[in-house]
Amino acid sequence: MKNYIKFLPFLAFGLMACEPELDQAIEENEVYTAGEADFSNxxxxxxxxxxxxxxxxxxxxxxxxxxxxxxxxxxxxxxxxxxxxxxxxxxxxxxxxxxxxxxxxxxxxxxxxxxxxxxxxxxxxxxxxxxxxxxxxxxxxxxxxxxxxxxxxxxxxxxxxxxxxxxxxxxxxxxxxxxxxxxxxxxxxxxxxxxxxxxxxxxxxxxxxxxxxxxxxxxxxxxxxxxxxxxxxxxxxxxxxxxxxxxxxxxxxxxxxxxxxxxxxxxxxTTVPNNALVLDAQTAVNLTGFFQAVAGIFTQGLIQQGIPPAQAQALAAQYAITFSEGPNRFIIDVPVTPSNPLGFRQMQPEELLLLTIDQGALAQGYGSVALSPEVMQVLGLLQQGGTPTQEQAALVLDAVNGIDDKDALDxxxxxxxxxxxxxxxxxxxxxxxxxxxxxxxxxxxxxxxxxxxxxxxxxxxxxxxxxxxxxxxxxxxxxxxxxxxxxxxxxxxxxxxxxxxxxxxxxxxxxxxxxxxxx
Amino acid sequence: MKNFLISGLLLMLASTLAYAGGYRVGAQGQRALAMGHAGVGVVNSAETAFFNPSGLVYLEDRLTISAGITGVFSNVKWQNTSTGQFAETQQDPGTPFYFHAAYKVNEWMSLGLSVSTPYGSSVEWERNWPGSHLVNDIELAAIYIQPLVSVKLSEHFSIGGGPIFVTGNVNFNRNANRTLTDEQGNRSNITVDDSGVTNTGWSASFMFTPVEALRIGFNYKSEILLNAEGGEATFSNFPNSTLTPQNGTTAFDATLPMPAELTIGFAYEMNEKWLFAFDYQRAYWDVYNSLDIDFADPNVATSVNPRNYKNASTYRFGAQYLASDNLTLRAGYYFDESPVQAGFFAPETPRNDANGFTAGLSFQVSESLAIDASFLYLRFKEVDASYDSYTENGQSVPFEGTYKSNAFLPGIGVTYKL
CATH class of the missing domain: 3.40.50.1110 (SGNH hydrolase)
Incomplete structure (x- = not known):
């Protein structure tokens, strides 16, 4: 009997080789066909x-x-x-x-x-x-x-x-x-x-x-x-x-x-929406007032350069951008042209901001206006019917902080x-x-x-x-x-x-x- | 031997491979195994201690011992023709063993001891195979230790039984999900390990012998829940992120049931040379409803793995032929119904209904010593199956495919009589 027993390990080995066979084995290339293509290389x-x-x-x-x-x-x-x-x-x-x-x-x-x-x-x-x-x-x-x-x-x-x-x-x-x-x-x-x-x-x-x-x-x-x-x-x-x-x-x-x-x-x-300028009611009013001021100042400037008042008002009107409570589209910089002499405007609905834009800066006024106390002061002056100095007017125009070309697709x-x-x-x-x-x-x-x-x-x-x-x-x-x-x-x-x-x-x-x- | 000792518990997920449905491995006696693992009505060696303790009292020798070991060589192939993926299990032979002894105290009472591994499983898929979110590998074993008493109440009727002490081990590994990796691209995975999990149950049996040539048997083993409490779960290859579990170990609790099993059947000795046996077995697998792994770390959600097993039957047929004074030949067949229901076919227990074909022999070396050999070939039909209870984002993500399995179980043992 011992003679038989010593063959048992070989028997066991043989059994390990008896694998089950699937009727149609993927492994044996029995399932799919290449059609007319040759995928070998x-x-x-x-x-x-x-x-x-x-x-x-x-x-x-x-x-x-x-x-x-x-x-x-x-x-x-x-x-x-x-x-x-x-x-x-x-x-x-x-x-x-x-x-x-x-x-x-x-x-x-x-x-x-x-x-x-x-x-x-x-x-x-x-x-x-x-x-x-x-x-x-x-x-x-x-x-x-x-x-x-x-x-x-x-x-x-x-x-x-x-x-x-x-x-x-x-x-x-x-x-x-x-x-x-x-x-x-x-x-x-x-x-x-x-x-x-x-x-x-x-x-x-x-x-x-x-x-x-x-x-x-x-x-x-x-x-x-x-x-x-x-x-x-x-x-x-x-x-x-x-x-x-x-x-x-x-x-x-x-x-x-x-x-x-x-x-x-x-x-x-598509991640950064172009209307992520979310405003409360007061800020919306302030911003609207600011851009009215911009339009007003620019109109005056044009008139001083000899442009007829009606024409000056028409050209400056594009800068009287209005804002409302809730989401508003950002302001972007665009090339200065005769029809847009200040080189900024509000973004259009289809225009895009890049993922890499500095979102911290957006929260700080990038894409709208840096409403500093000095700027607010000039706005107050204008509201009371006062006439700003040239420096004060420049202060207002410079406060516009449009989004740079590199951060947006217009x-x-x-x-x-x-x-x-x-x-x-x-x-x-x-x-x-x-x-x-x-x-x-x-x-x-x-x-x-x-x-x-x-x-x-x-x-x-x-x-x-x-x-x-x-x-x-x-x-x-x-x-x-x-x-x-x-x-x-x-x-x-x-x-x-x-x-x-x-x-x-x-x-x-x-x-x-x-x-x-x-x- | 270590393999045997590992046994276990359960875990994780699962399940296991089974040679008799679920993770039951029917190899508790070479003589019975050669006859389709039928034996509830058979009295011919100490194997009776496992198959029907009440029959021990009919053994004629003062001391009878049967011991043996079986090699389990199983193969599972899987493929999914909708994706082109395929995989197979690695060879990792399991080795169930048994030791049964009977001692005749007097004409009406015998004592017995049975040590065996009726539950266990060892399945190892290729690491990170397509079903690795369900299981990479599992090793599970439970050792049953049964002190027994058998009492003859009359010439025609005996009873037997006793307590069952179980100790089990489990080791189970699977990936955290289908995609998560660490910074180096290694798949995040979890290993659950516990050993020395114990619990107790009982068995009860009777044997009715209306005429000398016919024995009718009944055997019942109670359900035993192996509760792994405080086992060790190891989280590996998770990225360094507070959005995922941390690498390291935490304790876990889980319960793996060893289902109750009822067997009735008979053995008929047609003449001096021929004996026929039939067993009907019912395993109460419905206790295995879900494998839940509860981690001690409050940040790790309990792993719920529905199993939804059903009760399953096995039909066993065996024949024995005395070829000569020292050579006995045996053959058998059984049909083993899988407890796994449609939609719950998990790859840790890739078992559908099986047909078992058995053969074996005993060679009487001397008056007191015989060598017993058996061989079982388990044949599974090719099956298209799925496990539907894995979810991601609250959605069921079925794990589907075609499985084809087989298993070969050669066994060797000895029977000693004094």
Whole structure:
């Protein structure tokens, strides 16, 4: 009997190998099909959105939740290969160049005694990602934070030497194949069998997030003269985009492209309302009185310059802004023009304030008037029918504290953005159709988020911090937001290529990150 | 041996894997197990101490001892075709054991002792698998210690029973929810651990022998609630934030029930070579309504995990054949109804209805010593199931998928007679 007993361990071992078999096992590739597409070597091109940038930084956890990485996980079910990403060195996200920090750590939501602290702050820690430490090999995720359309074709965009001089991109410099390499070359060198391209956001976003301080370069076809806050000429965009598509479709079995969302669906531009000037009854009366005084003083000034009184009154009337108890729209500075010689006005309903505006200053009169005692004194004098001195009049006009151009997008800036974006999107959709590519209406998708997208366990909205769709920088998406993009992409791919890739569960992807490790 | 001792309690969530529904592991005697784990009417060794204590008085030897150990090799695969996710459990063999002894005091009374592990479970999924918010791993074991007395009231009728002392251990880990991580990206998780949880119950049985060839048995074990009080809950990988629980330990209270179990059945000795046995068993699982873990830290909400088990039946059939003077062959089958109801299929107890196929043999080495071997193959149908009681933001977030499981339980033991 002993002879048999000693075989028992082998028997036990054998039993461990007797695994149950599912009738149709996902693991054995028995469930899904790829359709006409070949996902064996998927390469993603784009900007920060493609890289998985979030919370104002690129960091490992964000990269792991980039929509291309989520997609590659589903592609793997139908023959997709390994998907490599130029992972950062840590979850802090800051960058150093020769030891000097050139990009801040990611933002986190800190707390105090169980209450969240707004605004989000950078997490503490010494970032370990030194951009001169070159990564070796090629990467399936070629998303480069900050890239505009034409950057993908620009030699030297990944030059380490160029980073210090501002001519190159630190993120691409980490993994570019050479100092002169272009993003598209490095992508095509991998002979992608399938690609994704989401580019063009930064061609308007730099302008938008700077409050429109850059230049609308429409009409200027020389992209080398553009600054980072400028709007790219739509023809330049179209030329670049068709070159990219031409190169990518040469080797790939298929691909997916994304259009450019409207900035008015992004919390960076929608969180601070333009009517957050909330007044009590007395302050409303005071402010109304102040601007009547402004109009009156300005009228007198014009008359003294020889302008006919009726004309002077008509021109000055725009400054007699009235305020009421409750919310009122702010005052913004605009360029001085003959029709607006003082260069300020009340914001219009559609105009936007940026998330980065100093909200403490807003509470102190930024966007309205600094009603100092001296100013009040002049107002009192005027009410009694007195005539202010020139200095007193100047004191009143100077008290107007309109919001600076860099903190707001006014109607003309919004128009410039909208015109460019509409043209870019026509180009993208047209080329997608012409080349039989899958097309993701990212614009429509983010509009839906604005209305709220429900899933088992919650709803994704575009509310800042709490909405779940946008990260703490108010521009880039959360892992859950990127998962939403991935699902929309999977639907578009299934539709175009006849595949039946499954979607991921949004609720299993996180949103913003909590930490009190802040200064 | 440590594995055995770990046992436990419950916790957390759950449940466990079970080889007989819920977290019942039917492997308390190799001879019975080889016959479909039927034995309420069988008198052939000290195993009777567990299956029907009243039968001990019919054992002819002064001292009878049965001891054995079983390896539980279970496999569970899960997949969700709506998302493309799949996972399987890691191999972590459980090892239920038993020691039964009977001592014949006189013709009408025997004393017995039974030590066994009728409840236990060991399930380990891949860390952070898609169901990790429900369970990453669980290890649960309870040791039953039963001093017994068996009294023959007449030639045809005996009674037996005694107290049950239980000691249990549990260790259970799961992630805090589906997404929370610390600053380094590690998933926040909670481990609940307690050992040496004790309680008592009782058993009562009778055996009716209308004719020599037929024994009819009845055995009842009472419900025993294992109350883990002051166990240790460890919170790990939570971010440094006052918006989440803090890392560290806190005490917890939880209760895991060992349900009452009633067995009736018979054994019929057709001739000198053949014996047939049938047991019907009813386990009163409805006591397992919800697993609530109450943390001592007032800032951590009680974890409520509805289980809503139902009472479940098991039908056991076994046959024994004396092949020669020193070799006995056995075979059996049982159908085991799962106590888990639709919508409550939690991955710590991924068990649906099962068919058990058993076989085994005894080899008489000497007059006093026999080796007993048994083998059980448990077959589960592929099942689409969900656990619907996990919520986020007040909304039910079902954990769904297709499960396919099997289990192999080889066992070895000895029977000694003096």
């Amino acid at each position: 998927y390469v993603a091109l784009g900007n920060s959105l493609t890289a998985g940038y979030a919370d104002r930084a690129l960091y490992i956890q964000g990269q792991e939740n980039s929509y291309p990485n989520i997609l590659s996980g589903q592609f793997a079910l139908v023959g997709g290969g390994e998907f490599t990403q130029p992972l950062m060195a840590d979850n802090l996200g800051g960058l150093t160049l020769n030891g000097n920090q050139i990009a801040e750590n990611r933002l986190v939501l800190s707390s105090n005694a169980g209450e969240p602290v707004i605004p989000p702050l950078p997490i503490t820690g010494e970032p370990q990602t030194e951009i001169t430490t070159k990564l070796s090999g090629s990467f399936n995720n070629m998303g480069v934070p900050g890239a505009k359309s034409y950057h993908l074709l620009a030699p030297g965009y990944g030059s380490l030497a160029g980073v210090a001089t501002g001519q190159a991109n630190p993120y691409f410099a980490r993994f570019s194949s050479s100092e002169n390499a272009t993003v598209i070359e490095d992508a095509l060198a991998q002979s992608p069998s399938f690609f994704s391209l989401w580019i063009g956001n930064n061609d308007i976003l730099g302008y938008a997030t700077s409050g429109g301080t850059g230049v609308d370069q429409t009409g200027n076809f020389d992209a080398s003269t553009y600054a980072s806050n400028d709007i790219t000429d739509p023809n330049v965009f179209a030329g670049v985009y068709s070159q990219l598509i031409e190169g990518l479709t040469a080797s790939a079995s298929g691909g997916v492209v994304y259009n450019i969302p409207n900035i008015t669906d992004i919390p960076f531009f 109607a003309s800036e919004l128009q410039a953005i909208s015109t460019a974006r509409t043209s870019y999107n026509a180009t993208i959709q047209g080329l997608a159709q012409a080349n039989g590519l899958a097309f993701v209406d990212a614009n429509g998708l983010l509009q839906d988020v604005g209305q709220g997208v429900s899933f088992p366990g919650g709803t994704i909205t575009s509310s800042f911090v709490t909405g779940g769709g946008f990260s703490l920088d108010g521009v880039h998406l959360t892992p859950r937001g990127y998962a939403l993009v991935a699902n929309e992409t999977l639907r578009a791919i299934n539709l175009t290529y006849g595949s039946d890739l499954p979607e991921v569960q949004l609720g299993t992807y996180g949103t913003i990150y909590l930490s009190d490790n802040v200064n």
